[in-house]
Amino acid sequence: MGRLLRYLALTATVFLLALSVDVAKETFPFQSDVSKMLDIIIHSLYTNRNIFLRELISNASDAIDKIRFLYLTAPQEPKNKDGEAPTLDIRVKTNREKRTLTLTDGGIGMTKEDLIAHLGSLGTSGTKKFLEQMSSSEGSPTAMNMIGQFGVGFYSVFLVSDSVRVASKHDNDTTQWVWESTADGNFFIYPDPRGNTLGRGTEVVMKLKKDADEYLEVDKLKEIMKQYSEFIQFPIYIQTSKQEKVPVEDEEAAAPTEEEGEKKEDDAVAEDAETKEDDSAEAEKPKEMKEITVFNWELVNQNKPIWTRKPSEITKDEYNNFYKAISKETEDPMLFTHFNAEGEVEFKSIIYIPSRTPANLFDSTQTQMTNMRLYVRRVFITDTFSDLLPRYLNFIRGVVDSDDLPLNVSRELLQESRILKIIKKKLIRKALSMIKDLADEDEKKLEEAEEKKKAAAAAKAADDKAEEAKEKKEDAQGDEEEEEEEEEYQPKYPKLWELFGKHLRLGLIEDSTNRARLTKLLRYKSSKSGDSYTSLEEYVDRMPENQKSIFYLIGESLEKLEKSPLLEQAKAEGVEVLYMVDAIDEYVVGHVSEFGGKKLVSLAKEGVKLKEETSRDKKIAEKRKEAWEPFTKWMKKVLGDKVEKVVLSKRVTQSPCVLVAPEYGVTANMERIMKGQTLAESASVQTAKRIMEINT
Numbered sequence: 179m180g181r182l183l184r185y186l187a188l189t190a191t192v193f194l195l196a197l198s199v200d201v202a203k204e205t206f207p208f209q210s211d212v213s214k215m216l217d218i219i220i221h222s223l224y225t226n227r228n229i230f231l232r233e234l235i236s237n238a239s240d241a242i243d244k245i246r247f248l249y250l251t252a253p254q255e256p257k258n259k260d261g262e263a264p265t266l267d268i269r270v271k272t273n274r275e276k277r278t279l280t281l282t283d284g285g286i287g288m289t290k291e292d293l294i295a296h297l298g299s300l301g302t303s304g305t306k307k308f309l310e311q312m313s314s315s316e317g318s319p320t321a322m323n324m325i326g327q328f329g330v331g332f333y334s335v336f337l338v339s340d341s342v343r344v345a346s347k348h349d350n351d352t353t354q355w356v357w358e359s360t361a362d363g364n365f366f367i368y369p370d371p372r373g374n375t376l377g378r379g380t381e382v383v384m385k386l387k388k389d390a391d392e393y394l395e396v397d398k399l400k401e402i403m404k405q406y407s408e409f410i411q412f413p414i415y416i417q418t419s420k421q422e423k424v425p426v427e428d429e430e431a432a433a434p435t436e437e438e439g440e441k442k443e444d445d446a447v448a449e450d451a452e453t454k455e456d457d458s459a460e461a462e463k464p465k466e467m468k469e470i471t472v473f474n475w476e477l478v479n480q481n482k483p484i485w486t487r488k489p490s491e492i493t494k495d496e497y498n499n500f501y502k503a504i505s506k507e508t509e510d511p512m513l514f515t516h517f518n519a520e521g522e523v524e525f526k527s528i529i530y531i532p533s534r535t536p537a538n539l540f541d542s543t544q545t546q547m548t549n550m551r552l553y554v555r556r557v558f559i560t561d562t563f564s565d566l567l568p569r570y571l572n573f574i575r576g577v578v579d580s581d582d583l584p585l586n587v588s589r590e591l592l593q594e595s596r597i598l599k600i601i602k603k604k605l606i607r608k609a610l611s612m613i614k615d616l617a618d619e620d621e622k623k624l625e626e627a628e629e630k631k632k633a634a635a636a637a638k639a640a641d642d643k644a645e646e647a648k649e650k651k652e653d654a655q656g657d658e659e660e661e662e663e664e665e666e667y668q669p670k671y672p673k674l675w676e677l678f679g680k681h682l683r684l685g686l687i688e689d690s691t692n693r694a695r696l697t698k699l700l701r702y703k704s705s706k707s708g709d710s711y712t713s714l715e716e717y718v719d720r721m722p723e724n725q726k727s728i729f730y731l732i733g734e735s736l737e738k739l740e741k742s743p744l745l746e747q748a749k750a751e752g753v754e755v756l757y758m759v760d761a762i763d764e765y766v767v768g769h770v771s772e773f774g775g776k777k778l779v780s781l782a783k784e785g786v787k788l789k790e791e792t793s794r795d796k797k798i799a800e801k802r803k804e805a806w807e808p809f810t811k812w813m814k815k816v817l818g819d820k821v822e823k824v825v826l827s828k829r830v831t832q833s834p835c836v837l838v839a840p841e842y843g844v845t846a847n848m849e850r851i852m853k854g855q856t857l858a859e860s861a862s863v864q865t866a867k868r869i870m871e872i873n874t
Contacts, residue, residue, distance in 0.1 A: 203358075203368040206298060227390075230338055231270075231399065232406035233331035234281050234382060236557045238268045239410050241285025241380060248286070254349050258377035268410075269475065270403070271417035272394045277386050279338075279393055284379040287348040293357040293367055297332060297344065336361045338393055339384040347376040400478055406558040409483035415475040423467045483556050485526045485579055489516045501530045504551060505575045509533045512674060514576075515612045523600045529576035529609055535677050536573060550605075553579040566602055567609070570685035573678050574609055610695045613674065613682075617699065617713070620669040627667050672711050675701045683766045697770055702756040703736065705749065712756070714773045720754060724789045727779040728772075730756040732763050732847050743833035744781045750831050753788045755781060761851045782845045784838050784869050786829055802826055806874055813870070820868065827871030835872045843867050 246266060257263050264284035271280050288296060335342050344357040354374045359365035375381075392398050396418055403414055484492055484500050498510045511530040519525050529550075536549075550566045552559045556579060567574060582597050675682075679701065686696040701711035706720075717728060729748065733739040739757045748755050758767075767778055779786060791799075803826060810824040817824070822840065830836055839845045844852075844867075 203366045205364055205366055206294060227337045228402045229406070230334040231281075231393075231402050232557065233334045235268060235403065235407045235410060235414065237331060238281065238283035238285060238380070239407075239412055239557070241283055241287070242266050242268070242412050243285075245284075245286040245378070256347075256349055256378040258347075259374045262377060264377040264379050267413040267415060269415045269417070270399060272396065272399070274394055277394065279384045279386060279399075280381060282376070282379065282381045284377075287376070287378050287380055288346040288355070289348045289351040290353070290355045290367055292348065293344065293346060293355055297357055297359075298365060333361075335382070335384055338386055338390040340387050341385040343383045343385075344380060345370050345372075345376065345383075346380040347374060347378050349378055400476075403478045408479050408481055408558065409553065409556045410479055411483070411556060414478045416478055417473055418476045419471050419473050421469050422472050423469050426466045426468045483553075483579070485516065485528050485577055486556070492516070497528070500528070501575065504577060505530070505532070507532060507575075511575075512670070512677075513612060513616055515608065517608060519601075519604050519608075523580070523582050523597050523604070525578055525580035525582070525601055525604075527576060527578045527605065527608070529574050529605070529612070531574060531612070531674065531678070549573070549575050551577045553577060554583050555579070555581055559583075565598065567605060568602075568685065568689060570681045570688060571606065571609055573681055578605065606689075606692060607695075610692060610699070613699055614695070616674065617671045620671045623667045624669065672701070675711060680760060680762055683760070683762050687762075687765055687769050693769065697773060700766075700770075702730070702758055704757060705745065705755045717754060717756065718774045718776055721776070722789075725753065726776065726790055727787075728756065728776045729753060729779050729781055729786070729788070730758055730767065731781045732758040732767070732845070734847075734850075735759055742781075743830055743836050744838070746831045746833065747829040748781065748788060751788055764845070764848045764851060780845065781829065782838055782847065783841050783843070784825070784871070785841050788829075799826075799828075802874065810872070813872070817870070821870045822867045824870045824872065826874050830871065830873045833873060835870055837868045837870055840867055840869060 255263065266284050269282045272278070273280070341358070341360045345354060346357070347354040354370040354372075354376060356368055356370045357365060358368075386393055396416060399416060403416070407414060481500075481503055484496055497514055497516070501511045501514065502508065510533060512533040513531040514528060516528045517526075519527065549561075549572050551561045552566060566578065578601060580597070580601060583595060682696055682699050686693055686700070689696065698713070698715065701713055703710070704712050704717065706712075714728065721728075731739055731742060731744060733742065736757055736759055739745070739759070745755060747753075767780065771778060806826055810826070813824040814821065821837070827836060837846070846868075
């Protein structure tokens with residue numbers, strides 16, 4: 179009976195406490211028709227439920243940033259009811275039994291009025307008001323990096339929660355207040371019955387929905403935080419647990435009472451006498467172990483946002499390690515650049531060019547690219563923007579962090595932002611400039627190496643005329659020359675071209691705005707370059723005065739091009755010809771008709787004139803045509819529709835004849851490419867018309 183009475187008394191006490199709390203609650207309706215807006219936010223505005231945690235951490239970081247700024251001029255030392263001071267960090271923990279997820283920060287906190295204003299209206303921005311106040315004061319708002327619109331971002335918690343309870347403590351309020359809602363059109367405000375548990379800051383407790391069990395998993399939460407909040411400047415901790423075995427006596431041992439202490443003193447002498455015997459017995463007897471749960475706080479955001487630092491303060495190893503962290507690659511990048519864009523839009527960025535080609539770059543099934551990570555004030559937004567960089571630059575890896583992007587509605591609708599389009603334009607220019615700088619560096623260092631070789635050759639020639647006593651010195655210099663040759667500069671751009679040349683040529687086709695820049699990046703081997711690549715600019719510089727065009731030939735491989743009869747006259751007259759061996763080159767020359775005022779001419783087409791003809795050359799050509807006209811007509815009659823016409827050739831010196839395409843027709847190589855396409859039908863492929871040129 180006594181046990182029952184105690185149970186009833188305890189139940190009555192709990193009921194009265196709960197009742198007292200309910201009586202103290204104040205009910206407020208949401209402003210701005212929040213009940214309707216919540217449905218839009220939860221079901222339409224956000225398509226990815228994971229972003230609720232990103233929003234909460236962003237707001238927590240914002241709150242800590244505020245208090246840190248305020249304490250620069252007016253520091254305080256708040257403490258909770260247990261005498262503990264709040265810390266400038268963010269902590270996340272779960273409770274499986276209660277199905278709750280809790281996020282706590284040591285930020286500025288909110289008063290009762292703040293809770294009503296900031297969480298009672300979707301159109302209110304605590305950050306915006308705070309910045310306006312700081313701007314009107316002597317403090318500089320540029321010292322704070324914050325994100326706005328707390329209300330909208332906060333309500334994403336209802337994507338995963340049935341109810342939310344927010345406890346907050348502000349330095350200017352002696353009471354710790356609680357805001358509570360189930361997103362049903364109303365919210366409640368009341369003093370926290372627990373008292374001042376925070377000291378300062380905010381605690382958000384979410385009662386998760388039945389279909390949100392995954393957010394009770396620590397690994398899942400860590401994955402989300404590393405994806406979205408890895409570079410938040412304040413520490414983010416998550417509570418982890420593990421099972422440990424401890425001796426039962428160690429766990430259940432309690433502090434002795436006063437009587438027990440006196441008794442132990444009386445028995446001390448007797449126990450000392452028996453100690454040796456007991457020790458040997460206890461050593462043989464195994465201790466009983468019990469499994470307990472141990473909780474620890476694990477730091478999640480260990481990586482730091484190096485793009486916010488000055489490039490002069492960052493080592494190459496730090497850049498390389500950061501690249502490996504964001505790209506999941508194991509090799510160092512080939513090239514990188516770190517820059518701050520200023521002007522109409524300001525942002526910070528680091529972009530990398532990998533040292534090997536990433537897989538599936540031209541996979542047509544991939545509609546979204548994940549090569550660039552977009553941040554706003556170090557808060558990760560997305561890495562699936564299809565418009566941040568064009569398709570032809572999808573091999574570039576990097577980060578972009580902007581303070582100008584709007585976050586007042588949804589971080590998922592940024593693709594429509596005008597600012598993002600400006601960022602894209604600047605990123606493309608910077609990426610192409612980085613590649614051009616690499617090519618220019620190669621050219622400069624190769625010129626320096628060539629000058630050193632000439633100087634060494636001149637010195638050697640002078641030494642050859644010296645006396646026999648100086649021969650030893652000559653030998654020593656010869657050894658030094660060999661060492662210099664071993665350390666000879668190896669150009670970097672050829673490797674980049676071999677890895678990503680196809681991408682740059684694709685850009686030349688798709689990006690008309692930057693076509694001129696991309697044309698300067700083209701590299702091809704030629705009939706005079708040997709194993710090296712040459713640019714169109716270098717080709718033009720080597721052209722003789724009487725050559726008016728840039729000549730090229732497209733084929734399957736260098737070996738086949740070298741043996742082509744179309745090159746006979748060019749080789750005989752010393753005219754340089756560019757070798758193009760990629761299928762995409764057929765489309766490239768269709769978009770680049772000239773360079774430096776020189777027209778690009780294919781040796782696989784009719785009417786090729788390697789050098790400018792004189793009036794005498796033209797008269798001789800007319801007489802040859804008249805003399806051979808009966809033969810060409812007869813040959814055309816014999817071949818019939820197999821060729822379009824038969825003409826005299828000026829390009830062959832050894833072969834009896836060659837087949838070429840009309841000046842504006844499809845070459846045989848282009849026909850081969852079209853037939854080799856997966857979805858090409860033989861009936862729909864344009865047939866290359868043949869023109870026979872005979873050697874006379």
